[in-house]
Amino acid sequence: MIAPPPSGPVLYPPELSLKLLTDMLRIRRLEEKSAEMYGAGKIRGFLHLYIGEEAVATAAIHALAREDNVVATYREHGHALLRGVPMGAIMAEMYGKKEGCSRGRGGSMHLFDKAARLYGGNAIVGGGLPLAVGLALADRMQKIARVNACFFGDGAVAEGVFHESMNLAQLWRLPVAFFCENNLYAMGTALARYESQIDLCVKAASFGMAALKADGMDVVASHEAAKQACAHVRSGKGPIFVEFQTYRFRAHSMFDAELYREKSEVEEWKTRGPIHTFTARLKAQGDLTEEQFLAIDAAVMKEVGEAVQFAEAGTWEPVEDLAKDVYTLP
Amino acid sequence: MSVMSYREALRAGLHEALARDPRVFLMGEDVGKYGGTYAVSKGMLAEFGPERVRDAPLSELAFVGAGIGAALGGMRPIVEVMTVNFSLLALDQIVNSAALLRHMSGGQFSVPLVIRMTTGAGRQLAAQHSHSFEGWYAHIPGIKIVAPATVEDARGMLAAALDDPDPVIVAEHAQLFETKSEVDDGVKVDIASSKVRRSGGKVTLVTYGGSLPKALAAAEEVDGEVIDLRVLRPLDMGPVLDSIRKTRRAVVVDEGWRSGGLAAEVMARIAEGAFYDLDAPLARVCSEEVPIPYPKHLEEAALPQVPKIVAAARGLLG
Structure with missing residues (x-):
């Protein structure tokens, strides 16, 4: 049985609440449009949607500072967007256009942005964890105070590199926030089918690492956990592990027929949807009107429309540049 | 000019690298307290401290990956994987991250990482400790592979590898460690020519x-x-x-x-x-x-x- 939908008062100033809502909506609308553009043949390859999980990235990235580092997975459109990568550059990247944030080289799974301190877009499950550990090591050695936020899914927990990286981070007390987006499935295999221990915080505890669990469908609970995690890292206490319990409403990728879960399960989780439950809470306490919501949504849709136009107007990298940046030119 | 062994040359190169650039650090299995499996880093823990001569757990995948991350973060790591055989445990990070990041990110992120490893057979170490996989690595665009065969190259190639903005694997043949030759102390070599x-x-x-x-x-x-x-x-x-x-x-x-x-x-x-x-x-x-x-x-x-x-x-x- 899943928990009841997030409810209760939101004790944030309305400006923050509306910002969180807007950002969740920006991710949702960007991805709905991405799915549409995939259907239209504009986006190819793998496309992994974050729909249903928006509260996690929104809550976590709002707890980070500009100068913090972010390492993400192949389900990272939302993370890139909230780190400040323009929506147009994300859409153009998915189109494979030169104006994309990785010059069209990476596509949906490999969004990079130096200015946003976004180090990918890693499509090898668990591949980002040691990178975050290394970035944190570099910060420590250069006496730079920074949180290195590393996002990964529950599937990564089964990889050896998860355990190796957790150990290294705790052993050296490195400033890493391990943000585990537990959506209960490693592609099409349920957590209980692949893990002997399904309480993921227990794994962190085995390294002596601080750990938190948060309702990943509740942007408030998630934001509080993320703030607490970042404060822990900033205080010099070393790394921390946060398990955000969330759920993916859409298929794993556009090739997934979803044979591994019941439709009723998905429908039940949708009642906990992070956007409509948060919207209802804000309305109930008078922090949001329907008119305001519609205005926010219209502004978001405008941003999405402009992103599509930007991608459509983008150009293809000339074939002559194919081998550019395999190595750095002298 | 002085006569030194290949091992001493590697050691001198490593010492010079640590002494001249505070961004350089050495990380790997037994590089510190033990002094390096091949005694190349002997004494360096005492001289440069545990931050810069960093003993790592037997976690090749994580510490090679951490080397990549540290390189992205502004450092110049030298990661030592005990032998080319164990580097297989780190293949994912070498091939899927180090080699690809620059191209895949549209030129935004270079990985100035050096990975040292011994290679080769000839010491009766049997099948799992006698591989020569440097040729495999040479298959992969985005990384450079160097194989010092002379004492001079053992002395000079590390500096050239550290000056390179991209990942460089240094394959040091275990049978060469005792070869001796006269070498110019400050010798500079390239990592571009045969x-x-x-x-x-x-x-x-x-x-x-x-x-x-x-x-x-x-x-x-x-x-x-x-x-x-x-x-x-x-x-x-x-x-x-x-x-x-x-x-x-x-x-x-x-x-x-x-x-x-x-x-x-x-x-x-x-x-x-x-x-x-x-x-x-x-x-x-x-x-x-x-x-x-x-x-x-x-x-x-x-x-x-x-x-x-x-x-x-x-x-x-x-």
Whole structure:
């Protein structure tokens, strides 16, 4: 049985609440449009949607500072967007256009942005964890105070590199926030089918690492956990592990027929949807009107429309540049 | 000028790197308290401290990945993987991150990482500790592979690798550690060119790493010209083709296995670039296609040896 939908008062100033809502909506609308553009043949390859999980990235990235580092997975459109990568550059990247944030080289799974301190877009499950550990090591050695936020899914927990990286981070007390987006499935295999221990915080505890669990469908609970995690890292206490319990409403990728879960399960989780439950809470306490919501949504849709136009107007990298940046030119 | 061993040269290079650039640090298994599996970093923990001479757990995948992250974060890490055999445990990070990041990110992120590892057979360490996988790594765009075969290169290649903005793997052949030679203390070498190590007129012997001394010994018997590739990726074929235009014959000597190996690539490039200059088919001496066995006589039989190289060269001379 899943928990009841997030409810209760939101004790944030309305400006923050509306910002969180807007950002969740920006991710949702960007991805709905991405799915549409995939259907239209504009986006190819793998496309992994974050729909249903928006509260996690929104809550976590709002707890980070500009100068913090972010390492993400192949389900990272939302993370890139909230780190400040323009929506147009994300859409153009998915189109494979030169104006994309990785010059069209990476596509949906490999969004990079130096200015946003976004180090990918890693499509090898668990591949980002040691990178975050290394970035944190570099910060420590250069006496730079920074949180290195590393996002990964529950599937990564089964990889050896998860355990190796957790150990290294705790052993050296490195400033890493391990943000585990537990959506209960490693592609099409349920957590209980692949893990002997399904309480993921227990794994962190085995390294002596601080750990938190948060309702990943509740942007408030998630934001509080993320703030607490970042404060822990900033205080010099070393790394921390946060398990955000969330759920993916859409298929794993556009090739997934979803044979591994019941439709009723998905429908039940949708009642906990992070956007409509948060919207209802804000309305109930008078922090949001329907008119305001519609205005926010219209502004978001405008941003999405402009992103599509930007991608459509983008150009293809000339074939002559194919081998550019395999190595750095002298 | 001073006479030093290959091991001392590696050590001097490492010491110089740590002393001259605060961004440089060494990370790997047993590099600190133990002093390095091959004693290359002996004494450096005391001199540079545990932050910069960093003992790592037996977690090749994580600490190589952490090296990549640290390189992205502004450091100049030297990651030591005890042997090329163990580097297989770190393959994902080397191949899927280090090699790809620059191209995949549209040129935004370079990975100035150096990965040192010993390679090669010849010490009766049996099948799991006797591989020569540097040729595998040479298959991958985005990384550079260097194989110091001389004391001078052992002394100088690390500095050149650290100056390179992209990931460089340094494959140090375990059989070379006791070789000695006179070296200029501040020697500078490049990691871009292959070099003629012995002039000769009858046949070109192309090799690298631990096979260089064997090729040089064989060359004495067949008037061979010996080319040390030095850098396995990107290959510098210029001196090889120039030599073949003179000798008109070539034998490639490579401790890697024959099938799909680096020798095959070198031969293909010779065929592409100097086919009409050849007076004989190309030949190669590689390791036999077996796991390297433990007993000395079988191990020796599995590896390229001077008599095999001489025989291959004489086969071309008719």
